Amino acid sequence: MLGLPIVLCRDREGRLAAMRDICPHRGMPLSFGRFNGERIECSYHGWQFDMKGRCRCIPALPQGTSLQTDKVGIASYPAEEADGMIWVHLADDRGETVSLPPVPRMPLPSEPKQSFHISLIYTCTADDGVIGLIDPVHGPYVHSWWRSDASMHEKTKTFEPIPNGFRMTA
Missing domain, CATH: 2.102.10.10 (Rieske [2Fe-2S] iron-sulphur domain)
Incomplete structure (x- = not known):
């Protein structure tokens, strides 16, 4: 952080x-x-x-x-x-009592949505990083430790630009 x-x-x-x-x-x-x-x-x-x-x-x-x-x-x-x-609150840890500001409140949608965000610092070249994201063939092999055989099927992925990145849907 x-x-x-x-x-x-x-x-x-x-x-x-x-x-x-x-x-x-x-x-x-x-x-x-x-x-x-x-x-x-x-x-x-x-x-x-x-x-x-x-x-x-x-x-x-x-x-x-x-x-x-x-x-x-x-x-x-x-x-x-x-x-x-x-x-x-990343305060200086000297044992002093600090008056903390209130935590910001975030408006949440009334309907839960299925979404997630992953942030990862991955040390690699830009080419390797992008290829890893869009390469559909590696999934069944590299990620088989956390995916069941039943979940392995052909998927169509679409990409669209968004502020500060892109959105992938499958």
């Missing part, structure tokens, strides 16, 4: 948390790890952080070590969900 890696998670009661997506130990993205509804665990050495970003467990620390794990942490940010979107 704005060049800052953020990991989002919800606790068992559905409360939202937003934290910097990097373990302070070795820099591993915490989103590669596990979340048990209370703590997010780094996949590299198992460091665990609570929903406020405070370190709660360092498995490799010997018993009786004087290191206070709660002094180790990752930046956490206020987050709120509204109208199906998650808003994260």
Whole structure:
């Protein structure tokens, strides 16, 4: 988000948390790890952080070590969900109480529509990127891990320009 890696998670009661997506130990993205509804665990050495970003467990620390794990942490940010979107306030994390502006409200259609948006930064040449989008032959092979055989059938795709991109319908 704005060049800052953020990991989002919800606790068992559905409360939202937003934290910097990097373990302070070795820099591993915490989103590669596990979340048990209370703590997010780094996949590299198992460091665990609570929903406020405070370190709660360092498995490799010997018993009786004087290191206070709660002094180790990752930046956490206020987050709120509204109208199906998650808003994260990327405040400077210094423990100061900040008066947050209200979350913008988005007018939603009364009828649900089937649509989705995918944003992906894919490191490749422009030719490879465009070919991957419009090449109908690769789908049954490259994407077979998430598509059933029954869903594989011939499709006609149409493309139309829209502001900032294009719309594909099949």
